[in-house]
Amino acid sequence: MKKIIGCFLMLAVMLSCIAVKKGKDGAKGKDGVSAKKEFFIDSTLVKKHLYTLASDAMEGRKSGTSGIEKAAVYIENEFKKLGLKTFENLETYRQTFTFKNRRSGKDITSSNILGVLEGKSKKDEIVIISAHYDHLGMKTSGEGDLIYNGANDDASGVTGVLALAKYFKEVGNERTIVFAAFTAEEMGLIGSTHFGKGINASKYVAGINLEMIGKIPSFGPNTAWLTGFERSDFGKIIQKNLEGTGYQLFPDPYKKYNLFFRSDNASLARLGVPSHTFSTTPIDVDPDYHKVSDEAKTLNMTVITQTIQAVAKGTESIINGKDTPTRVVIKK
Secondary structure, three states: OHHHHHHHHHHHHHHHHHHHHHOOOOOEOOOOOEOOOOOOOOHHHHHHHHHHHOOHHHOOOOOOOHHHHHHHHHHHHHHHHHOOEOOOOOOOOEEEEEEEOOOOOOEEEEEEEEEEEOOOOEEEEEEEEEEEOOOOOEOOOOOOOOEOOOHHHHHHHHHHHHHHHHHHHHHOOOEEEEEEEEOOOOOOOHHHHHHHHOOOHHHEEEEEEEOOOOOOOOOOOOEEEEOOHHHOOHHHHHHHHOOOOOOEEEEOOOHHHOHHHOOOHHHHHOOOOOEEEEEOOOOOOOOOOOOOOOOHHHOOHHHHHHHHHHHHHHOHHHHOOOOOOOOOOOOO
């Protein structure tokens, strides 16, 4: 009996040593090499973020309204929970500014919501992870559903930003990451343009923008597409990092829509930053784009969660300083 007990104890010790490989950073595996912390995107949290940001209570999140203010507070609170730092000299997570609505001519005051996760060995090199949290607001008249909830466009992207902030907070980052929820994208990339005017673009090594990641692409399940794929080697780096994961990244198949310049990545790309947008939506046949039907119930939680996980894995070597994408050149 003693021999049997001894064997069990020895087996338990061996298993515990092997299990250390899945422990926190700094733990030693059986080969003596520091183990890497493993962390996966929580689908339950993804659903919570999405359904909150795309709820009727947010009233379509139009810039300058009480609806987008509710969304701003929600994002701020999530950044605070994660312990993110404020951006540069800002006292809060808000970068507030006033701009003129090009259609109405009226002044609108709104805020980009910015949180920072400082890097370790390369904190002066910056990666920005972004999405726009504004949408179209509400219809001013009519019957039935009057709210442009903007679940896919772009509550799904903001959900990704929040989930990735939690992810990199857990696994660590060598380069500094700025997490940005931009305002007034729907009014002409105004929030991201304002942000870009105040930065030293040479410090920004990559821009990871998320836009409409809630539906199965034309390429099929476990795929996404990237705008401006040919404009830098950013996409090729992602493709290489995703090898063996079962997830694939493709170049933007909708060239006629000029999508590279229609999302917030463009504001940084024009400054030379290799900034690109990940998307999954078959935009050419999407029945909900800029419609009141763009609601959370129309989206696929599995697609969103898997895409966020793929972005985390695909950008890991950039976040940790192993890979640096080539700069974007915008030809006139």
